[in-house]
Amino acid sequence: MSGELDLETAIFGCVQAVNEFGIKVILVGDEVAISELLFRFTIDSSKVDIIHADDVIGMYESPAQAVRAKPNASVLVAARLVKEGRAVGFFSPGNTGATMTATLLEQGRIQGVKRPTIASPIPREDRGTTILADSGANVDCRPRWLLQFAIMAATYAEEILGIKRPRIGLLANGEEPKKGNYLTQQTYKDLAKLPWDFIGNVEGRDIYGGTDRSADVIVCDGFLGNIVLKATEGLARSIFNLMRQEIQQSALGRTGGLMLRPTLKMIRDRMDASEYGGAPLLGINGNCVIGHGSANSRAFKNAIRMVDLFARRKLHERIALNIENYG
Numbered sequence: 001m002s003g004e005l006d007l008e009t010a011i012f013g014c015v016q017a018v019n020e021f022g023i024k025v026i027l028v029g030d031e032v033a034i035s036e037l038l039f040r041f042t043i044d045s046s047k048v049d050i051i052h053a054d055d056v057i058g059m060y061e062s063p064a065q066a067v068r069a070k071p072n073a074s075v076l077v078a079a080r081l082v083k084e085g086r087a088v089g090f091f092s093p094g095n096t097g098a099t100m101t102a103t104l105l106e107q108g109r110i111q112g113v114k115r116p117t118i119a120s121p122i123p124r125e126d127r128g129t130t131i132l133a134d135s136g137a138n139v140d141c142r143p144r145w146l147l148q149f150a151i152m153a154a155t156y157a158e159e160i161l162g163i164k165r166p167r168i169g170l171l172a173n174g175e176e177p178k179k180g181n182y183l184t185q186q187t188y189k190d191l192a193k194l195p196w197d198f199i200g201n202v203e204g205r206d207i208y209g210g211t212d213r214s215a216d217v218i219v220c221d222g223f224l225g226n227i228v229l230k231a232t233e234g235l236a237r238s239i240f241n242l243m244r245q246e247i248q249q250s251a252l253g254r255t256g257g258l259m260l261r262p263t264l265k266m267i268r269d270r271m272d273a274s275e276y277g278g279a280p281l282l283g284i285n286g287n288c289v290i291g292h293g294s295a296n297s298r299a300f301k302n303a304i305r306m307v308d309l310f311a312r313r314k315l316h317e318r319i320a321l322n323i324e325n326y327g
Helices: 007-021 031-038 063-069 074-083 096-106 143-159 182-191 222-247 251-271 297-312 315-326
Strands: 025-029 048-052 090-092 120-123 129-133 167-171 197-202 217-219 279-282 288-290
Touching: 007 025, 007 031, 007 297, 025 031, 025 074, 031 048, 063 096, 074 090, 074 096, 090 297, 096 279, 096 288, 120 222, 129 143, 129 222, 143 167, 143 182, 143 217, 143 279, 143 315, 167 182, 167 222, 182 197, 222 251, 279 315, 288 297, 297 315
Parallel strands: 025 048, 090 288, 129 217, 167 197, 167 217
Antiparallel strands: 120 129, 279 288
């Protein structure tokens, strides 16, 4: 109920998930509004339930205050369904802080996990995927937390993306072990002890592939990670806008643009965050995918598919085992 786009967009994505993947979904929110919109689509009604929620937490509300003031908000009801075993996980495109607070309040953390992390997948030019953890859940971090972010993201890379022995990098302002601040220097020592392939410090240019320092998992604090993520989204959008502007400047440009349209569409689709649906919140008891506020129907569809996959692969149980062994 709390995304930035209209409710019909969200419901259409859910309908696609049911029809294409056969996944049973529970829609949480205004029962009357959802029912009226759902009636417009062709869907197997036995695979859709609606759970009413009285309130919605807005994008700009204080998470802690809103969660206390609105115990029956849609995001809290959804997290509660997971806690009660009535759902295997949930997707929220709403207030990220409220989603985190709701999962911690209702589901709790995996034993031993100090802080959950948002692990955002970023497509690379070599057609691989870099997982950025943390990308916004924890602004101020400690070395132990970053160590656990690496463990959880590496488990995600193995179990979900099928990457055997993922390469782990630590985001810093230089490759040398002594580069960075106190946090990165202390974390470097801890990451070197993990059973995965720790390649040392990586720089911002290594995130997108094309260098010998490319990593499957890149670890940093949530303050830096969120800046990197938002800068990446903004740069991708600006590049395509600049190309569009230049193509329109001349007849030759427009002709070339028509010829390149299929290629440009393929590139845009590879960079489209909706292909992943969102970013998993790792370290909680259960499964949760956090989406962008402007998540479209494709993002909803793929987020539901990812939540289902996490449950089938028992991702949070694998994370719990690796945290016990290495964290």
